[in-house]
Amino acid sequence: MAPELPESEIRRVVRHQMRERALPTIGSTIPPGRRASGGTRCVVCGFDITAGRNECEVGGLWANETCAVIWRQESDRLS
Ligand SMILES: [Zn+2]
Numbered sequence: 001m002a003p004e005l006p007e008s009e010i011r012r013v014v015r016h017q018m019r020e021r022a023l024p025t026i027g028s029t030i031p032p033g034r035r036a037s038g039g040t041r042c043v044v045c046g047f048d049i050t051a052g053r054n055e056c057e058v059g060g061l062w063a064n065e066t067c068a069v070i071w072r073q074e075s076d077r078l079s
Contacts, residue, residue: 004045004047004064004066005045005047007066007070010044010045010066010067010070011070011074013044013045014044014067014070014071014074015074017044018074018075018078023043023044023071024059025075025078025079026058026059026071026072026075027075027079029072030056030058030068030069030071030072031056031057031058032056033054033055033056033065033068034054034055034056035052035053035054035055036049036050036051036052036053036054036055037051038050038051040055040062041062042055042062042063042064042067043058043061043062043063044063044064044067044068044070044071045063045064045067047064049062049063049064053065054066056068058071058072
Protein backbone atom coordinates (compact mmCIF):
# COMPACT_ATOMS: atom_id res chain seq x y z
CA MET A 1 0.00 0.00 0.00
CA ALA A 2 1.43 3.32 -1.07
CA PRO A 3 1.77 6.00 1.55
CA GLU A 4 -1.10 8.41 1.61
CA LEU A 5 -0.96 11.74 3.34
CA PRO A 6 -3.55 12.71 5.92
CA GLU A 7 -6.02 15.31 4.74
CA SER A 8 -4.50 18.12 6.78
CA GLU A 9 -1.13 17.45 5.20
CA ILE A 10 -2.56 17.39 1.66
CA ARG A 11 -4.25 20.71 2.38
CA ARG A 12 -0.96 22.20 3.54
CA VAL A 13 0.85 20.95 0.41
CA VAL A 14 -1.89 22.24 -1.91
CA ARG A 15 -1.82 25.71 -0.34
CA HIS A 16 1.95 25.83 -0.58
CA GLN A 17 1.99 24.69 -4.21
CA MET A 18 -0.63 27.23 -5.24
CA ARG A 19 1.27 30.00 -3.48
CA GLU A 20 4.39 28.97 -5.38
CA ARG A 21 2.36 28.80 -8.60
CA ALA A 22 3.32 25.15 -8.90
CA LEU A 23 -0.36 24.28 -9.12
CA PRO A 24 -2.99 26.29 -10.98
CA THR A 25 -6.27 27.08 -9.30
CA ILE A 26 -9.15 24.95 -10.54
CA GLY A 27 -11.91 27.09 -11.99
CA SER A 28 -14.37 24.33 -12.82
CA THR A 29 -15.75 21.30 -11.07
CA ILE A 30 -13.48 18.29 -11.06
CA PRO A 31 -14.56 15.34 -13.16
CA PRO A 32 -15.68 12.14 -11.46
CA GLY A 33 -12.84 9.91 -10.37
CA ARG A 34 -12.00 6.73 -12.20
CA ARG A 35 -10.26 3.63 -10.97
CA ALA A 36 -6.53 4.09 -11.46
CA SER A 37 -4.66 1.51 -13.48
CA GLY A 38 -1.29 2.61 -12.13
CA GLY A 39 1.56 4.48 -13.76
CA THR A 40 0.36 7.97 -12.98
CA ARG A 41 1.73 10.30 -10.35
CA CYS A 42 -0.36 12.64 -8.29
CA VAL A 43 0.47 16.23 -9.18
CA VAL A 44 -0.63 17.34 -5.72
CA CYS A 45 1.08 15.03 -3.24
CA GLY A 46 3.76 13.62 -5.56
CA PHE A 47 3.04 9.96 -4.80
CA ASP A 48 2.39 7.41 -7.51
CA ILE A 49 -1.32 6.72 -7.75
CA THR A 50 -1.80 3.11 -6.75
CA ALA A 51 -3.78 0.91 -9.12
CA GLY A 52 -7.27 0.40 -7.77
CA ARG A 53 -7.44 3.79 -6.09
CA ASN A 54 -9.52 6.57 -7.58
CA GLU A 55 -7.83 9.23 -9.66
CA CYS A 56 -9.09 12.39 -11.36
CA GLU A 57 -7.86 14.19 -14.45
CA VAL A 58 -7.79 17.90 -13.79
CA GLY A 59 -6.84 20.01 -16.80
CA GLY A 60 -4.56 17.31 -18.18
CA LEU A 61 -2.96 16.64 -14.77
CA TRP A 62 -3.62 13.56 -12.67
CA ALA A 63 -4.32 13.53 -8.98
CA ASN A 64 -5.64 11.16 -6.32
CA GLU A 65 -9.35 11.81 -6.03
CA THR A 66 -8.87 12.88 -2.41
CA CYS A 67 -6.12 15.30 -3.42
CA ALA A 68 -8.20 16.68 -6.29
CA VAL A 69 -11.16 17.36 -4.00
CA ILE A 70 -8.97 19.27 -1.54
CA TRP A 71 -7.24 21.07 -4.41
CA ARG A 72 -10.66 22.19 -5.66
CA GLN A 73 -11.73 23.34 -2.18
CA GLU A 74 -8.57 25.34 -1.72
CA SER A 75 -9.00 26.89 -5.20
CA ASP A 76 -12.43 28.11 -4.12
CA ARG A 77 -10.96 29.66 -0.99
CA LEU A 78 -8.51 31.67 -3.06
CA SER A 79 -10.99 32.98 -5.60
ZN1 LIG B 1 -2.22 12.82 -4.17
